[in-house]
């Protein structure tokens with residue numbers, strides 16, 4: 074089993090990790106996480122159910138089941154990835170399996186914004202370059218190194234320019250994608266504020 | 281830009297910082313949670329390895345999914361049981377006060393917090409529920425938030441939010457007899473529309489508002505959101521203070537005096553400026569009933585459902601949809617429409633004064649044949665008080681079912697649902713398609729007194745005829 078899940082927080086500048094290649098256009102959110110897994114009070118257990126039906130069909134030969142891909146964190150996909158419903162469960166399931174960033178030819182709109190909200194940067198590349206990457210025989214277990222500021226991916230001696238929306242890039246670099254962390258940065262101001270509020274002082278029963 | 285209004289003062293007081301993106305970081309004085317919108321928020325907190333920052337500033341109860349007939353645990357509905365279970369666990373783990381079923385203080389979150397004295401003037405109050413605007417009746421700034429913001433409040437006691445504009449809705453003159461707060465707010469929404477409030481806080485003011493009891497004021501603020509305003513409020517006065525006094529959590533002794541002094545300073549100033557002011561004549565309001573599928577589609581009891589020509593061109597599309605869904609003809613009278621189900625309850629009109637008014641109407645009468653009528657008190661406290669006054673008996677003698685507290689058929693997350701295309705007379709707040717549990721079910725919103733009158737006569741009736749008798 075992998076280590077305990079800890080989600081992305083704060084400013085995101087680099088992602089370093091093993092790639093995992095998933096080949097196919099128009100992979101929809103129902104395939105990423107089938108509807109029956111949505112009846113839940115948390116996203117916690119979604120990781121193990123990612124691509125549940127596809128994986129069952131392939132009986133151990135799905136990329137997410139192959140031994141060499143365990144621990145991978147950079148997902149390489151083709152076009153229109155994540156089309157279908159608006160469920161945030163889809164990126165949550167990928168994230169909880171271990172995916173930290175996705176590179177693809179194109180993404181579905183809602184899936185893309187859901188990814189941003191949970192701190193999973195998505196980059197695009199041309200069809201050809203994606204194909205080239207997906208054909209890499211990663212024998213040396215070299216890691217991919219993604220630099221969000223430069224928008225590049227480095228692998229061995231190869232270095233490619235990635236594309237990402239400028240606004241998304243800014244949010245990752247500043248940490249603003251993660252509202253909680255942005256708010257927590259002002260912890261001292263929050264503590265000061267609570268001491269200034271008159272009603273906190275005269276409502277002793279609430280302490 | 282508004283200036284010197286209560287909204288401006290409270291916002292300024294709670295503003296922690298200006299965020300780079302343009303929103304303000306605002307401190308939340310009181311955070312209310314329930315079983316439906318909190319579990320993923322607690323989950324998200326755990327994922328981030330964060331703790332609840334100020335657990336004493338969050339209060340929980342359970343309302344949406346609770347069955348109102350048989351409340352023995354485990355609930356028959358597994359998923360409902362799982363949800364209440366999760367809330368119980370989250371509250372214990374995070375040391376959050378939880379008013380569970382049987383505590384004597386459980387009920388609809390917007391009924392419970394005011395009756396416990398938790399809701400007070402000058403606070404910011406947030407809850408993962410759009411009807412949080414209810415609490416504005418006390419001169420607090422209260423609004424609904426989404427699950428990700430529930431997470432943010434748990435973790436930081438703040439949220440990122442853009443400051444709202446302020447529209448004053450000045451209600452001159454007084455409501456006439458047999459006309460209630462619910463009629464007034466339906467009338468206001470009908471005049472302004474369901475989208476007018478987007479980006480605004482509504483300040484309800486004027487003699488007609490001052491004249492209302494605290495519970496009636498809650499009914500008004502509760503439905504701000506149906507007019508598009510995330511937040512609605514009323515400047516606090518002596519009635520506000522008297523209502524809060526001696527409640528479980530209200531300030532006591534010398535704290536009480538300090539509280540009153542501060543609360544008095546919060547009112548919008550005489551020289552306050554507003555982004556917009558609208559005037560309403562309360563003496564023009566009749567008992568009001570919705571005929572359509574938005575709370576703005578309403579008419580006075582003696583009026584006709586508007587003809588196509590009378591509808592504003594911008595509203596024609598939704599009006600057509602409404603005629604079609606409701607099965608009403610343009611130009612038809614709403615009065616005498618036959619009713620199948622009568623529901624008295626919800627955070628809009630499930631309080632003790634609502635039950636008293638309705639009981640008076642049904643006393644010594646019988647529910648019409650073929651009408652299913654039931655009363656769901658807004659909280660355990662309301663239920664207890666009603667029983668002490670014998671209201672439960674009055675309702676039951678008339679043929680109403682008397683239930684346990686919860687949201688019930690306001691949104692039909694439990695087993696109380698319309699079936700087929702039944703028509704309900706309902707004291708709740710939303711008449712959206714399918715809202716009450718049947719995809720073709722129809723809802724007529726009205727005051728609890730009007731629901732009671734409909735129950736007795738089996739059709740939409742002018743309650744003033746009952747009161748006269």
Ligand code: SF4
Pocket residue numbers: 343344388389390409411626627628686687690691708709
């Ligand atoms: S009574 Fe209805 S509107 Fe009020 S909180 Fe419950 S479900 Fe929401």
